[in-house]
Amino acid sequence: MENMFRLADHEDFFSRRCIWVNGPVIVGAGPSGLATAACLRDQGVPFAVLEKEECIASLWQKRTYDRLKLHLPKQFCQLPKLPFPEDFPEYPTKKQFVEYLESYAKNFEINPKFNEYVQSARYDETSGLWRVKTVSTSGSNRAEVEYICRWLVVATGENAECVMPEIEGLAEFGGEVMHACHYKSGEKFCGKKVLVVGCGNSGMEVSLDLCNYNASPSMVVRSSVHVLPREIMGKSTFELAVLLMSWLPLWLVDKLMLIMAWLVLGNTEKYGLKRPSMGPLTLKNTMGKTPVLDIGALEKIRSGDINVVPGIKRFSRGQVELVNGEILDLDSVILATGYRSNVPYCLQEGEFFSKNGFPKAPFPNGWKGNAGLYAVGFTRKGLSGASSDAIKIAQDIGKSSSSRRGVKRKEHPQKPQKGRGTKSSKTAHMSRSTMAHIYLSISTHNLESVSSKPETAKCRLLQQL
Ligand SMILES: Cc1cc2nc3c(=O)[nH]c(=O)nc-3n(C[C@H](O)[C@H](O)[C@H](O)COP(=O)(O)OP(=O)(O)OC[C@H]3O[C@@H](n4cnc5c(N)ncnc54)[C@H](O)[C@@H]3O)c2cc1C
Numbered sequence: 001m002e003n004m005f006r007l008a009d010h011e012d013f014f015s016r017r018c019i020w021v022n023g024p025v026i027v028g029a030g031p032s033g034l035a036t037a038a039c040l041r042d043q044g045v046p047f048a049v050l051e052k053e054e055c056i057a058s059l060w061q062k063r064t065y066d067r068l069k070l071h072l073p074k075q076f077c078q079l080p081k082l083p084f085p086e087d088f089p090e091y092p093t094k095k096q097f098v099e100y101l102e103s104y105a106k107n108f109e110i111n112p113k114f115n116e117y118v119q120s121a122r123y124d125e126t127s128g129l130w131r132v133k134t135v136s137t138s139g140s141n142r143a144e145v146e147y148i149c150r151w152l153v154v155a156t157g158e159n160a161e162c163v164m165p166e167i168e169g170l171a172e173f174g175g176e177v178m179h180a181c182h183y184k185s186g187e188k189f190c191g192k193k194v195l196v197v198g199c200g201n202s203g204m205e206v207s208l209d210l211c212n213y214n215a216s217p218s219m220v221v222r223s224s225v226h227v228l229p230r231e232i233m234g235k236s237t238f239e240l241a242v243l244l245m246s247w248l249p250l251w252l253v254d255k256l257m258l259i260m261a262w263l264v265l266g267n268t269e270k271y272g273l274k275r276p277s278m279g280p281l282t283l284k285n286t287m288g289k290t291p292v293l294d295i296g297a298l299e300k301i302r303s304g305d306i307n308v309v310p311g312i313k314r315f316s317r318g319q320v321e322l323v324n325g326e327i328l329d330l331d332s333v334i335l336a337t338g339y340r341s342n343v344p345y346c347l348q349e350g351e352f353f354s355k356n357g358f359p360k361a362p363f364p365n366g367w368k369g370n371a372g373l374y375a376v377g378f379t380r381k382g383l384s385g386a387s388s389d390a391i392k393i394a395q396d397i398g399k400s401s402s403s404r405r406g407v408k409r410k411e412h413p414q415k416p417q418k419g420r421g422t423k424s425s426k427t428a429h430m431s432r433s434t435m436a437h438i439y440l441s442i443s444t445h446n447l448e449s450v451s452s453k454p455e456t457a458k459c460r461l462l463q464q465l
């Protein structure tokens, strides 16, 4: 039977449903959120996953181009406790990766609450609980819900928002301007002159895709970039770097990487691709800037099919003026200018996360904050970083939840049995101290609303999940 209380909230009691989650709330159903949920399921800890879109892995399903493939070998991209199918290629396609994530969610019985945009999350000192407010992103009516929980896992990703730079004259340009996250394929750009702004992995791969559809891309390189071959003599460059890093200091691995890149690719600076003064892995570790793992763009740059240009001075109608004074006629502009975290917009907290929406503590310490707050997938180490966070978070929550409940954790088999997860989580009980906390905060807010008629309740406290 559902354990139902009336809960009053001092400000918006009449407009919002309140839902008690007997475990952590995970914000985001991308790879990070799914990995954390799977590890929690394995520990027998109930949870709720809130996702603003109507599907899992929205970045992969809705904000990436058709021909995208993972650019690290598959063993570095699989999530905990369920490897990729054996017949997957070394670099799975986006479709295969999404299929894997779908089966991952199914396997661990992860059923996110879709169309729930977390607009704010804050810790309530009085009750010692997190208050997570969502607004429904489906339909026209603005349904708001408040989730109340003991633990909050932020899994909204490093790529939650597109960076749209303000460039002089862009509003007057007149042609199509889109961020790389809306680019699907070069098909509609056939025969068109396209300016690709940015030369990270997105800028390079979008430029390559445009070439493959007989468009004419010019790619803006305003500062510098490390281009490495994806493979060196048939071996993954990334894998080689990981191997070397277990024996050698980072600076030396960087030097070796650059020598190998030079042997395979030649001097890339003569094509306008100046290298940063910091080595590629040091730059990734300290600034989060990912080196380009080349899958063919460099060949197109060499052949002149991709025209490398310096920074932008200003746009005007159908044209761009570059910092060297050159003027290009253009049909379209694709902003491959990167992404940012959205944590500052939805989390009311200033201790653990810094202003840029990443945890203040660098890897490997950025996964755990105070008062039951966790972050997964902010390591700037791609999917393997997310997996390592997820394992640690689930272990930590598992420990504190079993000690609060006074139970010994049971080992669970890898594959959940049918119905097991949902059943156990539905019947999981709240600790007495948590109940007391909630009851206290309810009674201090509005005792009147704790009525005996559940069907007329404006705000419900459900012991669910
Ligand atoms: C084009 C591209 C290719 C990449 N390729 C690789 C690769 O090959 N290998 C690798 O290791 N890494 C790669 N990465 C790095 C990337 O960060 C990971 O692949 C991965 O998607 C990160 O997972 P995540 O769950 O942390 O974030 P995301 O995948 O971004 O998922 C976050 C989820 O949270 C949801 N969300 C956000 N805000 C809210 C909110 N307020 N309320 C509710 N829900 C919210 C989003 O809708 C989304 O579904 C790539 C990144 C990009 C952009």
Ligand SMILES: NC(=O)C1=CN([C@@H]2O[C@H](COP(=O)(O)OP(=O)(O)OC[C@H]3O[C@@H](n4cnc5c(N)ncnc54)[C@H](OP(=O)(O)O)[C@@H]3O)[C@@H](O)[C@H]2O)C=CC1
Pocket (backbone or CB within 6 Å): 068, 069, 070, 071, 072, 165, 167, 180, 197, 198, 199, 200, 201, 202, 203, 205, 220, 222, 223, 224, 289, 290, 311, 312, 336, 337, 338, 339
């Ligand atoms: N196949 C794959 O797996 C792929 C993976 N990815 C990953 O996705 C993540 C995001 O990559 P990406 O989207 O390329 O973003 P990045 O942040 O890596 O790159 C952004 C680029 O835009 C440039 N830029 C930003 N603002 C401006 C401006 N106003 N004028 C000119 N240039 C500008 C930056 O230049 P500057 O350096 O000077 O700031 C940089 O070159 C990375 O981790 C990447 O590895 C992306 C695509 C494919």
Ligand SMILES: O=C(O)C(=O)Cc1c[nH]c2ccccc12
Pocket (backbone or CB within 6 Å): 071, 072, 238, 284, 290, 291, 293, 380, 381, 382, 383
């Ligand atoms: O693709 C990404 O964005 C990643 O973060 C994957 C990644 C982690 N460490 C790296 C080092 C070099 C190239 C890619 C990565």
